[in-house]
């Protein structure tokens with residue numbers, strides 16, 4: 382019934398990757414969660430691209446104060462996620 386090539390038991394979903402990406406970049410994920418995160422990236426190119434974009438954003442935001450980061454960073458992340466989802470939807474219907 383499914384075309385999934387891999388056993389996805391315990392695998393993070395794309396949504397979870399999006400939710401955990403900042404924690405991942407801060408190296409605050411527990412080791413097994415970190416592994417699952419990277420396992421997902423290994424099989425999910427769109428998430429790899431997304432995480433790379435976040436890494437860039439996080440670096441840019443390094444210049445801001447922590448207060449600005451929490452307010453503006455969330456908006457930037459939501460923006461990126463919208464673009465990312467739109468890109469996925471387009472390529473899915475292609």
Ligand SMILES: [Zn+2]
Pocket residue numbers: 394395398421425427428
């Ligand atoms: Zn994914």
